Amino acid sequence: MTTIDATTQTDRPGGPATTPILEAHGLVKTFGRVVGLDGVDLELYRGEVLAIIGDNGAGKSTLIKCLTGAEIPDRGGILLDGKPVHFKRPQDARTAGIETVYQTLAVAPSLDVASNLFLGREVRRKGVLGSVFRMTDRAGMRERARRELRELGISTLQDVTVPVENLSGGQRQAVAVARAAAFGSKVVVLDEPTAALGVRESGQVLELVRTLRDKGVPVIIISHNMPQVFEVADRIHIQRLGKRVATITPKSHTMTEAVAIMTGAAEA
Amino acid sequence: MSTSMLPAHDPALEFLDHRTPIDRARGLLHRYPALSPAIVLVVSVIVFGFLNDRFWAPGNLSLITQQVAVVGTLAVAQTLVILTAGIDLSVGSAMVLASMVIAQVTSAAGVPAVPALMIGLVVGLATGGLNGLLVTRLKLPPFIATLGTLNIFLAITLLYSRGATVRGAEMPSLMTWTGTTFPVFGVRISTGVLLMLGAYLLVALVLSRTAWGTHVYAVGDDKDAARLSGISVNRVLLSVYLSAGAILALAAWIQIGRSNAASPNVGVDLNLDSITAVVIGGTSLFGGRGTVWGTLLGALIVGVFRNGLSLAGLDVLYQTLAVGVLVIIAVSLDQWIRKVRK
Numbered sequence: 001m002t003t004i005d006a007t008t009q010t011d012r013p014g015g016p017a018t019t020p021i022l023e024a025h026g027l028v029k030t031f032g033r034v035v036g037l038d039g040v041d042l043e044l045y046r047g048e049v050l051a052i053i054g055d056n057g058a059g060k061s062t063l064i065k066c067l068t069g070a071e072i073p074d075r076g077g078i079l080l081d082g083k084p085v086h087f088k089r090p091q092d093a094r095t096a097g098i099e100t101v102y103q104t105l106a107v108a109p110s111l112d113v114a115s116n117l118f119l120g121r122e123v124r125r126k127g128v129l130g131s132v133f134r135m136t137d138r139a140g141m142r143e144r145a146r147r148e149l150r151e152l153g154i155s156t157l158q159d160v161t162v163p164v165e166n167l168s169g170g171q172r173q174a175v176a177v178a179r180a181a182a183f184g185s186k187v188v189v190l191d192e193p194t195a196a197l198g199v200r201e202s203g204q205v206l207e208l209v210r211t212l213r214d215k216g217v218p219v220i221i222i223s224h225n226m227p228q229v230f231e232v233a234d235r236i237h238i239q240r241l242g243k244r245v246a247t248i249t250p251k252s253h254t255m256t257e258a259v260a261i262m263t264g265a266a267e268a
Numbered sequence: 269m270s271t272s273m274l275p276a277h278d279p280a281l282e283f284l285d286h287r288t289p290i291d292r293a294r295g296l297l298h299r300y301p302a303l304s305p306a307i308v309l310v311v312s313v314i315v316f317g318f319l320n321d322r323f324w325a326p327g328n329l330s331l332i333t334q335q336v337a338v339v340g341t342l343a344v345a346q347t348l349v350i351l352t353a354g355i356d357l358s359v360g361s362a363m364v365l366a367s368m369v370i371a372q373v374t375s376a377a378g379v380p381a382v383p384a385l386m387i388g389l390v391v392g393l394a395t396g397g398l399n400g401l402l403v404t405r406l407k408l409p410p411f412i413a414t415l416g417t418l419n420i421f422l423a424i425t426l427l428y429s430r431g432a433t434v435r436g437a438e439m440p441s442l443m444t445w446t447g448t449t450f451p452v453f454g455v456r457i458s459t460g461v462l463l464m465l466g467a468y469l470l471v472a473l474v475l476s477r478t479a480w481g482t483h484v485y486a487v488g489d490d491k492d493a494a495r496l497s498g499i500s501v502n503r504v505l506l507s508v509y510l511s512a513g514a515i516l517a518l519a520a521w522i523q524i525g526r527s528n529a530a531s532p533n534v535g536v537d538l539n540l541d542s543i544t545a546v547v548i549g550g551t552s553l554f555g556g557r558g559t560v561w562g563t564l565l566g567a568l569i570v571g572v573f574r575n576g577l578s579l580a581g582l583d584v585l586y587q588t589l590a591v592g593v594l595v596i597i598a599v600s601l602d603q604w605i606r607k608v609r610k
Binding site: 107121122138 | 295299477478479480482483485486489490492493494496497498499556557
């Protein structure tokens with residue numbers, strides 16, 4: 001649809017000359033006879049929050065899984081920083097700098113905050129203790145964890161030795177987001193980050209999303225919650241029946257219009 | 269903006285934090301899982317001492333440690349497996365298999381002591397590796413996989429040894445070295461007890477100071493979360509079962525020294541006794557929570573109860589009864605502790 005490209009061009013930050021940090025074109029993914037993605041394009045630019053909305057079965061999750069290596073698209077390509085990438089598993093995307101916070105929080109409840117931040121990429125001590133005895137640098141990791149949390153403005157999580165299970169839902173989500181954001185990642189993907197949270201805690205997580213964006217880390221956020229999407233997103237990618245039907249902004253469209261496009265009641 | 273995120277002094281949170289003393293106790297036990305077994309051990313040592321003054325005699329304390337050495341070592345292996353939310357019903361019978369192989373190759377085949385111990389280690393690793401492959405490749409629940417291997421190892425042991433015991437005198441002296449004792453402050457400590465303590469120290473350090481240790485806890489906590497964090501769950505599980513295999517080979521050596529023989533009929537109780545020690549030691553059967561030091565306390569508690577009740581003149585059946593009650597109390601306590609701020 002030509003109208004989509006028009007809106008995309010005019011609304012993207014940084015002017016038309018900027019290349020997207022993450023770009024997908026013509027993604028197709030089928031599951032047997034079910035078409036999950038039917039030729040989806042997506043662009044994410046530096047310093048923006050891109051929301052992906054769509055009805056159930058519109059292909060939001062499949063799209064995200066293709067971008068983060070959890071699914072391999074049948075056709076189409078993904079460019080990260082202008083270079084083609086082919087993710088075979090989530091770890092590939094992670095190594096390339098795409099961090100995902102899953103709907104089911106990927107934290108280990110009995111481990112403390114610092115251990116969770118560094119889970120799967122522990123730092124070893126210098127010298128023989130690290131190389132031969134494989135000891136982890138606990139003090140260093142805790143210090144770094146405190147710094148990362150401070151930089152993200154998560155002030156009540158200064159005690160990084162507390163087990164995550166002792167934290168509130170919002171704080172746990174903050175730990176998960178902080179882990180995604182903490183290691184110089186290029187893109188952070190949040191899948192329904194506020195689905196299980198109350199109003200106040202949702203607000204905290206959205207604040208964290210804005211902090212990330214202001215630090216220059218682009219964020220893709222999937223949400224069902226229209227007020228939250230319109231509050232935090234710079235651009236909104238609308239998915240319908242396996243296709244992108246429009247990319248709008250909170251300024252160009254109202255919530256009602258967005259829902260109408262999403263459900264097929266209106267053209268983009 | 270940045271400091272307004274999650275305000276430090278939220279009146280609502282402070283209100284909610286007015287916890288009762290019971291809640292605080294539960295929080296403390298939750299944070300330090302070895303605390304409750306430590307209290308039980310201290311109290312029981314004092315109580316049994318008052319019931320019979322022979323309990324505190326150096327000779328008796330020495331006896332308790334020696335009685336605990338084999339099951340205590342097996343319980344280290346069991347702790348590793350249970351931390352991953354698994355269970356190993358076969359540790360005891362695998363240990364007996366390893367001890368019979370060590371005994372046979374030294375006595376009948378004339379293999380020297382050190383190579384024989386290496387062969388025992390290989391047997392241990394093979395049993396652990398088999399369990400690990402059944403759990404990771406065939407995706408069998410650990411309970412079922414090890415229930416199967418328990419019987420397999422038992423049968424192989426009896427077939428291989430033809431049911432015959434090998435006496436300590438038929439083996440090189442290094443095989444029974446683990447049963448020799450030396451005095452420490454008037455208490456005779458056996459080499460086997462020292463080896464057991466060495467196993468505890470090593471595994472405690474590895475669990476708390478290496479990435480592998482963190483991953484063991486993470487896998488037991490939530491397998492999916494661990495996988496999504498980039499941890500190779502199957503590799504961690506396989507390595508845990510292999511480590512358990514190496515540790516049970518050590519237990520086999522300690523067993524030969526302790527009983528001054530290798531017998532195919534000793535180890536069947538040890539399968540469950542090792543689980544008992546782990547559970548009484550505060551490690552959660554649901555994985556991800558517990559320490560090996562708790563397990564050491566758990567093994568000592570069982571030893572102290574058996575010894576103390578026997579000195580108090582009670583029938584051996586009451587010891588079994590007491591251990592059963594302890595297990596149920598320990599697991600109930602764990603259930604209650606785990607309800608903290610869910």
